[in-house]
Amino acid sequence: MSKGLLIVVSAPSGCGKGTVLAEVMKEGGFFYSVSATTRSPRQGEKDGENYFFITRERFEELIGSGGMLEYAEYCGNYYGTPLEAVEKKLNEGMDVILEIEVQGAMKVKEKCPDAVLVFILPPALETLRHRLEKRGTESGQVIEKRVSEAYGEISKAYSYDYVIVNDALEDAVSDFLNVIKAEKMTAKRSGELIDKVLGRI
């Protein structure tokens, strides 16, 4: 059985990435990698669902033993992708989705050049601003900060493999599935298939 694809998905906050991925997950065949963190669970967050909430000691143990595919420290807390579950699912032939930010994505690409990096774009930076304003959970100042961060993040989209615009949810989901399907038809991932057709294996 051939290995699954390692898919890294990034997007600025407010792009609807979570909604797109929730729809993608409904298609089946994908494993969503839950990150680990040392920060405390917020109200309503569940261990193993939003994050694996682990101690600082355990996290550093995992870093030390190479058990983190990528990790970063924000505001004094670690966030990272535990390698074991990812490898297991890939070996089972499942496509694994990592929802991580730009720096983490670049680290994964370095460690696993076979990973597929997908960047989800808002139709325009202004749309992102409107979405954040409409959501109404952030102050004007926070929104400006978010938009400016988004600018920086989107500037990294050039280094991804694919970019998908989330204008209409349905289209973004079908674009995502389309990209994964096509990626599996690339010649670089079809060596075994060609060997089979030729009767070499």
Place this chain on the structure above:
Amino acid sequence: MSKGLLIVVSAPSGCGKGTVLAEVMKEGGFFYSVSATTRSPRQGEKDGENYFFITRERFEELIGSGGMLEYAEYCGNYYGTPLEAVEKKLNEGMDVILEIEVQGAMKVKEKCPDAVLVFILPPALETLRHRLEKRGTESGQVIEKRVSEAYGEISKAYSYDYVIVNDALEDAVSDFLNVIKAEKMTAKRSGELIDKVLGRI
């Protein structure tokens, strides 16, 4: 308006490449590049449809002026892709399909690194043999030669961008369309889109 994709399609004889492409053409948006040749038209062949039938002098003139995207000589006759129509259609934003053999495909990739190379595979070399036998137009010896040529051609599929198996026609057609759609979502072809989202243009 962004330029169209230059799509090169190769397949061994008997893979149903023509049927797949005929279905793809029905989708619209594609321009099928008709090759030029110096050989005489066979019964039923139409100028500008099967080939552009041109004189040896005209063909060599085009070679000399850089008017051939790729060309080759077989059995004393030239075959090639006139560049002008291809460039015109690409500039109009149409995706241009070149149905050419492996060597020509490699030459196009060299000249136009942006071209997308698609190889259509039979489900197995044995299927190809059966299809040729069923067609009943060739002798056993010719079939053996074809199968052995196909082996050599399929061995080049590793160097293409995508490989598509033509098992069920409908699937092969949808795979082809899928590949082209995904290719347009690659970050390397989306620079302008990212610039637009960022409000840079």
